[in-house]
Amino acid sequence: MRPLLIAAALLSIVPPARSAAQSFLGFRALGAPVLASDGRAVGTGNIGIGLRGLEFSVLDPSASARLTLPTVSASMQPTWGSFELEDETGSSNTTRFPLIGIGFPLPEARGVATFTLAGFMEQRWTGERSELIDLAGEQVLVEDRFETSGGTSVARLGWAQRVFRQRLAVGVSVGAYVGRLEQSFDRTLDSLSIGDRIRPFSELSEWRYSGYTLAAGISADPHDLIHLAAAVEWSGDITETPRPGTEGAANTYSVPLRLSGGGTVQLTPRFQLNGSIAWQDWSGATGFPDGAVSHLKFTYGAGLEWRAVQQETRSVPIRFGYRRVVPPFRYHRYDPIETVWSAGLGFNIVEFAAIRLGWIDLAAEYGTRDSHPLSERFWRGTVSLGISRF
Amino acid sequence: MADSDMPAPGHSDMPAPGKPDMPAPAAPSAPLVVSGLAFAASAFLLATCQVELPTAAREELVKSGVAVEVLVPFAEFVASASVFGGYGRASGLGGGFIAHEFGSDVDENGAEVPGLEAATLVRFGRYPSSVSVVDTAGTNRLDTAITFHAGGVLVRLDTVSSVAAGPVDLVAHLVTEEWDPVSAGWDYAVDTVDNRVAWSTPGGGPGDEIAVGVWDPAAGDSVELMLDSALVVAWADSTAIRDVRITATTPGVRLRVSSVVVQLQTIPSIRPDTLLRIGLGATGATFIYDPLPSPPLGALRVGGAPSWRTVLNLDIPRSLSGYPDLCRQLDCPVDLRADHVSYAGLQLTTAPAAAAFALSDSLALDVRMVTAPRFLPKSPLGPSSLAVTGGAAVAPELYRPEAGQVFELPITEHVRDQLRGETAFGDPVSSTLALMTVFEPLSIEYASFAGRNSATPPMLRLILNFSRGN
Incomplete structure (x- = not known):
């Protein structure tokens, strides 16, 4: 009963929509992507598919087929970043909650029903401007501030099924894009020029996101030492609809097909390597301003996991990894690339036959993100908690 | 621990989902509870941390x-x-106005407006029955055996709001008719909903002149109209009428009155070498004027x-x-x-x-x-x-x-x-x-x-x- 209370507490305090990429990338489009992975995948450089023992994956619906007990997992990511934009520099920090997953095995059907809530795209940044304007025959100094906050998440319902003597698993999921975007424009006019009774101008625009996505995945263990997975995800258009009180027409953006795959090789009983790759071609996506989308297509990552401490029902793995991510939207006209080095530490508090029933995963990443003239650096931590058998 | 000591994380012995015969791990609850609470506390603290957005002064980022x-x-x-x-009454203004033949002109309607006549009416209270005096020993003592033998009406004026080209002759009259300090106007001494009593002559009745004085704007903001000593003595009677109308006889002036008090002079019995000046405040005041502005x-x-x-x-x-x-x-x-x-x-x-x-x-x-x-x-x-x-x-x-x-x-x-x-x-x-x-x-x-x-x-x-x- 107590773990159940903990799980309830976790879900009550973790709002996935709070996620924040804290990047200027994609300011003309949907923002910067959120890599919705837990601390183990982050630590091993995995992009969310093909990692043996992964409990929840937003890429691969079949990943949860290994769950044997009702399980809940949540991740939290504090981030500290800095940027250079030609002659400007600045910093940022935030905390995000990129992934919440719930899995519920149904023994009669030999499958697992899953629910995940994961970040997809985020827009959180502020632009400022000072200029002189002609107003009422005077040159008036105005200060403008434009703040964007919000993003898109995906809520998915999935089903993972083990077949063929437990060596093969298939899964499907259906998801809905959810989320909202708030944009505030504030203009302050210089009171010395125009008088102290003038009020600043503030305008708040709110938008709601909607859309659907379908995914299917397959994972297999063709050999005791090898795990493989592949998945495909199709998305309908994402619709950005103004909320009541916001002027403007709805915008529709297409999301291209995503193909992904990955695998894990067990080199020794305590040491494994993994690699994963995703292909998604945004260059033909519609609805975005000209030149906003990247032509790069491949995101990949690789890493290793070594169980430094291994006991009968507990273990402490150490992880290292590298990822190269291609965000879909540029800053100006140069394709962006994000490179991330990561390290992680796991505390598998309760596990049985390599199935984790209670765990905490910690990961630290250092990454760079470049899309000339924008250059961003960040340190990011990930803390994930998973609990089964409640 | 050697690699061979541990079970391989394979799959062949993996239990099926929800299989009831899966062995239970040893005492998972305590560490899970502790871990969960630690995670929840961390999440709460981090979730409530202040968020710092990246901010850049770039034209393309701003609408x-x-x-x-x-x-x-x-x-x-x-x-x-x-x-x-008709909102409010003249008595609500505090202070008053004094004017004589001021601003005869054509108003915004094109009508001839005679010069403004305005008088300030003041009602004074009873004399004090005692004064506090410091005796020769330096002690405060109450002197009840006091008599007033001289005094004057001290008129203070708002010099900014007053219009006068030079010295102004002021006159104080005793108001002998009953009047209401709240509702009195130029034509009526009492002008309430249920009761309207006209002055015997508009402008506060005939009255008796009791004091005169000259206010010189260059000399200050006040003028004292000296009273006859017999009147000062007579006003000591509690039943005496101490109502005063102050007007101007110099044409073309409009003065704004800040306050009007009677300055009484007395020699205390316990300090016969000292002359005391005691102010007697108004218990009611208004001003009356003519003509009223037309709509x-x-x-x-x-x-x-x-x-x-x-x-x-x-x-x-x-x-x-x-x-x-x-x-x-x-x-x-x-x-x-x-x-x-x-x-x-x-x-x-x-x-x-x-x-x-x-x-x-x-x-x-x-x-x-x-x-x-x-x-x-x-x-x-x-x-x-x-x-x-x-x-x-x-x-x-x-x-x-x-x-x-x-x-x-x-x-x-x-x-x-x-x-x-x-x-x-x-x-x-x-x-x-x-x-x-x-x-x-x-x-x-x-x-x-x-x-x-x-x-x-x-x-x-x-x-x-x-x-x-x-």
Whole structure:
């Protein structure tokens, strides 16, 4: 009963929509992507598919087929970043909650029903401007501030099924894009020029996101030492609809097909390597301003996991990894690339036959993100908690 | 631990989902609970941490903004305008006015106005029966054996608001008829709802002259009109009438009285070497004047005592078109919302008023919503919008050397309320506004502005802001 209370507490305090990429990338489009992975995948450089023992994956619906007990997992990511934009520099920090997953095995059907809530795209940044304007025959100094906050998440319902003597698993999921975007424009006019009774101008625009996505995945263990997975995800258009009180027409953006795959090789009983790759071609996506989308297509990552401490029902793995991510939207006209080095530490508090029933995963990443003239650096931590058998 | 000591993390012995015969791990609850609580606490702390957004001063990151000034003609934002008078009483002003043959002229209606006559009426209380005196030993003692043998009426004047070219002759008369300090006017000594009693002669009755004096503006702000010693003694009787009317005999003056007191002189019995001056304050005071200003035929009016208000029934346009500056930058018609209005000012053009009531000092104006227009002129009013900053001051210079100059009254919140359909606090609004002084009455003087049918009717000056694009 107590773990159940903990799980309830976790879900009550973790709002996935709070996620924040804290990047200027994609300011003309949907923002910067959120890599919705837990601390183990982050630590091993995995992009969310093909990692043996992964409990929840937003890429691969079949990943949860290994769950044997009702399980809940949540991740939290504090981030500290800095940027250079030609002659400007600045910093940022935030905390995000990129992934919440719930899995519920149904023994009669030999499958697992899953629910995940994961970040997809985020827009959180502020632009400022000072200029002189002609107003009422005077040159008036105005200060403008434009703040964007919000993003898109995906809520998915999935089903993972083990077949063929437990060596093969298939899964499907259906998801809905959810989320909202708030944009505030504030203009302050210089009171010395125009008088102290003038009020600043503030305008708040709110938008709601909607859309659907379908995914299917397959994972297999063709050999005791090898795990493989592949998945495909199709998305309908994402619709950005103004909320009541916001002027403007709805915008529709297409999301291209995503193909992904990955695998894990067990080199020794305590040491494994993994690699994963995703292909998604945004260059033909519609609805975005000209030149906003990247032509790069491949995101990949690789890493290793070594169980430094291994006991009968507990273990402490150490992880290292590298990822190269291609965000879909540029800053100006140069394709962006994000490179991330990561390290992680796991505390598998309760596990049985390599199935984790209670765990905490910690990961630290250092990454760079470049899309000339924008250059961003960040340190990011990930803390994930998973609990089964409640 | 050697690699061979541990089970391989393979799959062949993996239990099926939910299989009931799966062995339970040893005591998982305690560490899970501790871990869960630690995670929950960390998540809560991090979730409540302050978020710092990346911020850059880049043109491409900011929406375009449009700021424009628009002057809305009277007919496009006012449905009707009215002037109401009679708010408050002269006695509510505090102090008073003294005038003689001041400002005979033609008023804004074109009518001949004789010179203003004004008198200040004051009722004094009883003499004190004792005074506190410091004796030769330095001790405070109460002297009850006091007699008053001399005294005078001390008149203090507001030198800024008074109009006098040189020394002014003042006269004090004893008011011998019954009068009401609250309701008395030029024609009536008592003027209440149920009771109206006229003076035997307008202007406070005949009266007996009891003191004279000369106020020289160059010499100071006060003058003492010395009383006859016999009258000072006679006023010691508690039943005596101590009502005084103060007037001026020098023509062409209008003085604003700040206060009137009787300065009594006495020699205390316990300190016969000392002359004491004791002030005797007024228990009631008002001022009466003639003629009363006639209602304006076309002009707008604010101020006076009793006060005048100008009431405007607004009809603020919800969309704008036909304004070149605006339509050059945005597609007209442009929908107008409350948020777009950064400033709204009611531009009024000063109109010549009757010289008798022309401004000699700034008049602080206010704008308040008329919450129940159907009950006008007695409608309750909404909260003051300008009094907190002292009001918007109409300077007398706006009427010099002649009227026709523009005065702007800020009404930003009222215009926003009209466009919003409710106040910023969600309260209902009416479309009717009252232009008035911050207090009523504030002065005998009033401000006059050009009305609808003049060559320079009021205008609404708007400074609007819009955003454009992404």
